[in-house]
Amino acid sequence: MISKINSYALYGLEGKLVEIEVDINNGLPSFEIVGLADTAVKESKERVRSAVKNSGRSMPTKKITANFAPADLKKEGSTFDLPLAIGLLKASAQLVADTDEYVLLGELSLDGHLRKINGVLPILIAAREQGFKNFILPFDNAKEASNVGGINVYPAKTLLEVIDHLSGNKLIGKQEIVGFSASKGKEVYDIDMSLVKGQATAKRALEVAVSGGHNILFVGAPGTGKTMLAKCIPTIMPDMTKEEALETTKIHSVAGVLKADEGIVYKRPFRSPHHTATTPSLVGGGQNIRPGEISLAHNGVLFLDEMPEYSRATLESLRQPLEDGVITVSRVAGTVTYPANFILCGSMNPCPCGNFGSKDKECTCTPSQINKYKAKISGPLLDRIDVQVFVDQVKFSELVEEEKAETSEEIKKRVNRTRLIQKNRFSGEKILTNSDMGEKHIKKYCKLSPECEKILETAYENLHLSPRARSRIIKVARTIADIELCDDIRVNHILEAISYRHQ
Amino acid sequence: MKYSTKELCLIWLDSFIGLEYKHKAELYKKLNNESKIKDFIQENKGYILEFIGENNYNTLLNSANGEYLNFVLEGLNKARVKAVTIDSEDYPEELKEIDIPPLVLYTIGNLELLKTKKFSIVGSRKNLPISLKIAEDYADKLCDAGLTLVTGIAEGVDKAVLLAGLKHERIISVVAGGFNCIYPKSNIDVFRKVCEKGLALSENPPDVNPMPYFFPVRNRIIAGLGIGTLVVSGTKKSGTMYTAEFAEEYGKDLFCIPYSVGVKSGEGPNELIKKGALLTDAPKDIIDFYNLEVKERKIELTKEEREVVAVIGEGLTHIEQIAQKTKKSAAELLATLSMLEIKGVVVKDGVNSYSIIKDNLEE
Numbered sequence: 096m097i098s099k100i101n102s103y104a105l106y107g108l109e110g111k112l113v114e115i116e117v118d119i120n121n122g123l124p125s126f127e128i129v130g131l132a133d134t135a136v137k138e139s140k141e142r143v144r145s146a147v148k149n150s151g152r153s154m155p156t157k158k159i160t161a162n163f164a165p166a167d168l169k170k171e172g173s174t175f176d177l178p179l180a181i182g183l184l185k186a187s188a189q190l191v192a193d194t195d196e197y198v199l200l201g202e203l204s205l206d207g208h209l210r211k212i213n214g215v216l217p218i219l220i221a222a223r224e225q226g227f228k229n230f231i232l233p234f235d236n237a238k239e240a241s242n243v244g245g246i247n248v249y250p251a252k253t254l255l256e257v258i259d260h261l262s263g264n265k266l267i268g269k270q271e272i273v274g275f276s277a278s279k280g281k282e283v284y285d286i287d288m289s290l291v292k293g294q295a296t297a298k299r300a301l302e303v304a305v306s307g308g309h310n311i312l313f314v315g316a317p318g319t320g321k322t323m324l325a326k327c328i329p330t331i332m333p334d335m336t337k338e339e340a341l342e343t344t345k346i347h348s349v350a351g352v353l354k355a356d357e358g359i360v361y362k363r364p365f366r367s368p369h370h371t372a373t374t375p376s377l378v379g380g381g382q383n384i385r386p387g388e389i390s391l392a393h394n395g396v397l398f399l400d401e402m403p404e405y406s407r408a409t410l411e412s413l414r415q416p417l418e419d420g421v422i423t424v425s426r427v428a429g430t431v432t433y434p435a436n437f438i439l440c441g442s443m444n445p446c447p448c449g450n451f452g453s454k455d456k457e458c459t460c461t462p463s464q465i466n467k468y469k470a471k472i473s474g475p476l477l478d479r480i481d482v483q484v485f486v487d488q489v490k491f492s493e494l495v496e497e498e499k500a501e502t503s504e505e506i507k508k509r510v511n512r513t514r515l516i517q518k519n520r521f522s523g524e525k526i527l528t529n530s531d532m533g534e535k536h537i538k539k540y541c542k543l544s545p546e547c548e549k550i551l552e553t554a555y556e557n558l559h560l561s562p563r564a565r566s567r568i569i570k571v572a573r574t575i576a577d578i579e580l581c582d583d584i585r586v587n588h589i590l591e592a593i594s595y596r597h598q
Numbered sequence: 599m600k601y602s603t604k605e606l607c608l609i610w611l612d613s614f615i616g617l618e619y620k621h622k623a624e625l626y627k628k629l630n631n632e633s634k635i636k637d638f639i640q641e642n643k644g645y646i647l648e649f650i651g652e653n654n655y656n657t658l659l660n661s662a663n664g665e666y667l668n669f670v671l672e673g674l675n676k677a678r679v680k681a682v683t684i685d686s687e688d689y690p691e692e693l694k695e696i697d698i699p700p701l702v703l704y705t706i707g708n709l710e711l712l713k714t715k716k717f718s719i720v721g722s723r724k725n726l727p728i729s730l731k732i733a734e735d736y737a738d739k740l741c742d743a744g745l746t747l748v749t750g751i752a753e754g755v756d757k758a759v760l761l762a763g764l765k766h767e768r769i770i771s772v773v774a775g776g777f778n779c780i781y782p783k784s785n786i787d788v789f790r791k792v793c794e795k796g797l798a799l800s801e802n803p804p805d806v807n808p809m810p811y812f813f814p815v816r817n818r819i820i821a822g823l824g825i826g827t828l829v830v831s832g833t834k835k836s837g838t839m840y841t842a843e844f845a846e847e848y849g850k851d852l853f854c855i856p857y858s859v860g861v862k863s864g865e866g867p868n869e870l871i872k873k874g875a876l877l878t879d880a881p882k883d884i885i886d887f888y889n890l891e892v893k894e895r896k897i898e899l900t901k902e903e904r905e906v907v908a909v910i911g912e913g914l915t916h917i918e919q920i921a922q923k924t925k926k927s928a929a930e931l932l933a934t935l936s937m938l939e940i941k942g943v944v945v946k947d948g949v950n951s952y953s954i955i956k957d958n959l960e961e
Binding site: 293294295296298299314315316445451452453457458459460461462463466485486487550553554557558559575579587588590591593594595598 | 723724726727753754761782784861862863917918921927928929930931932933934935936937939940941942946947948949950
């Protein structure tokens with residue numbers, strides 16, 4: 096007798112239906128899996144053998160053939176343990192049940208327990224679109240699955256539970272669907288802008304950067320609070336919309352970084368890969384193409400601490416995703432596109448010894464050393480970083496009184512407002528924020544008064560600005576004007592934007 | 599380019615890198631009135647051999663022909679170099695007064711600058727950020743007052759002076775080594791601009807690679823050309839100190855920027871002040887010293903800007919301190935400080951600290 100069980104495999108962020116057929120024939124006892132299965136899938140027969148035995152069922156001593164269809168699609172991972180085991184039991188008549196309506200997913204442990212798998216969310220969404228309604232999956236994935244409405248999810252702890260459910264002996268309780276609510280994202284950050292003492296200008300720069308979606312670069316000696324400021328960025332970014340949250344969760348699910356108790360990613364991600372990170376680990380890749388750090392930072396922040404220490408090639412690979420918001424990774428095994436829309440936040444020392452510009456300590460670097468250090472970040476990459484801030488530590492004794500600092504919540508309100516203004520302005524365009532503006536948009540949306548033009552010109556002369564700095568300054572000035580609720584860019588806005596230039 | 603016989607003789611003589619300066623000078627004295635160099639060399643073999651050695655003598659003899667001279671001249675033309683010899687009309691009088699005047703100055707650019715009143719500014723490659731701004735400010739104002747600036751071609755203070763002087767097209771850069779071997783290479787763009795809008799000088803033919811000992815030797819020309827020298831920065835043992843010593847030796851006025859205790863790049867100028875150099879903390883000092891005319895340069899400040907300047911003047915230089923004292927928001931303060939920077943009243947000195955550049959303000 097032949098059995099057929101539905102399951103799903105992941106390709107990038109897409110789920111694809113895989114039918115698992117099991118046939119049992121007379122002959123020498125053997126267990127064969129066909130259909131382009133990788134090692135983890137091939138090994139599943141050992142897990143299935145033990146799990147079946149330890150669940151009180153018996154392994155038929157016959158010739159067993161399992162086919163994963165479509166046969167030309169490469170299958171990987173341990174998702175197919177559960178459907179294979181059920182298919183085997185069905186084919187050997189140890190289980191009588193109608194499984195056509197079900198999609199089964201899950202990895203088995205030797206004692207028959209179900210283990211958590213990766214990529215459940217994108218699979219469920221894809222399967223729902225193809226008309227499947229009933230899903231049996233590991234209990235640890237239940238929370239994640241609860242975000243998809245319109246389907247029945249039966250989270251199971253063991254193989255036995257699944258057998259009982261399918262045969263109708265004892266049904267598994269349906270997982271409740273949890274609606275998405277943005278408010279859940281609140282109060283989950285363990286850091287807040289009000290905790291950052293002083294640094295008023297850096298905070299303001301952060302607000303400007305986040306409001307306009309500008310990338311930001313902190314320059315300052317080690318230990319001056321660059322990382323803490325960077326960690327504050329997600330706290331003042333607008334709450335994630337449902338679409339954003341689902342998109343981010345999908346990526347995290349595929350990459351296997353989603354926690355069992357988390358379900359959906361409400362927090363804007365903050366990723367800070369170490370500077371020894373390889374290019375594939377950053378942009379995605381590997382034999383079975385997996386999302387990289389920039390995709391994990393999708394809708395959040397990618398923080399590159401000590402930016403000049405990253406390898407040149409790694410940094411340059413960020414240029415295209417910074418421009419397009421997606422990354423397409425091509426390998427022999429296939430081509431996958433992952434979203435990668437993030438705010439890039441870099442930090443660096445002002446010079447190799449870190450003391451350049453310090454009043455207390457003298458810099459021991461030669462000019463050529465400093466130039467070499469700065470040149471590690473290429474011009475085209477710097478061009479995509481609109482805001483640069485200097486960060487230094489102020490001694491408490493130098494500050495007369497402690498100021499009452501704004502909380503992230505208060506700043507976030509303004510950011511939300513500014514983002515809305517931009518959304519309305521660019522409703523007919525393909526862009527969302529001021530930072531996305533090209534030359535064409537700048538001409539259209541950033542008309543400068545003669546006064547502003549004059550200031551820019553004088554600044555260009557007296558402050559030795561580069562020609563490239565001009566459009567960056569105008570874009571940032573546009574954002575500042577939006578924060579101040581001004582339709583036109585005023586002189587003050589240009590001046591403040593000039594203070595965020597590269598130096 | 600046309601050269602007189604005397605000039606040609608000097609150019610020929612100066613092209614032998616193996617010959618020491620004193621030998622060249624001695625030979626030139628003897629050769630001065632001779633039209634037939636080769637004959638002279640052969641006739642005085644015994645005498646010449648005695649002080650330059652056989653190898654050099656043979657080289658000299660073998661090169662004493664029109665072919666070799668043309669080759670040298672061609673090299674100069676190729677590098678667009680005009681040679682100004684000690685007997686040329688264009689040779690600066692100031693240099694004739696120093697004890698080892700270069701026999702030939704290789705030049706590219708505006709020779710008229712040599713006839714103007716010149717002033718030297720020197721300093722270190724490693725500086726506090728404000729030192730560069732100070733150099734720029736002095737350069738700018740002194741050019742305005744009608745002085746032509748003389749400096750080297752290094753990074754740091756030299757470069758700041760070059761860039762400021764280029765704006766006024768009143769800049770002379772004295773280079774160590776030949777023009778085809780500019781060191782550091784990173785400043786080759788600035789060098790090209792100097793050739794175009796100012797004047798580049800060297801006492802070495804174009805293809806001579808600069809050796810470390812060329813630099814202190816070159817510094818005597820920098821010190822010698824100016825009516826005075828300003829030392830912006832420098833450690834106790836640095837090329838800058840050589841220039842200062844030369845300036846003292848030649849009886850030039852020596853000005854120094856003072857530094858606070860413990861600043862390495864300020865030890866040089868402080869040491870010089872101790873020994874009696876003139877202390878200056880504003881370009882006005884130098885302009886008044888020479889009774890120069892200054893163009894009226896009044897900068898108008900708004901009320902807010904005046905307030906910020908006053909706070910910085912009190913010694914509260916960090917942006918946080920300024921913000922606290924003036925009760926301004928970060929946004930307002932950043933805009934005001936940008937404006938003050940553009941107007942050239944304050945400079946960013948250090949990571950988030952600001953300093954006032956003196957003398958830009960009406961009292």
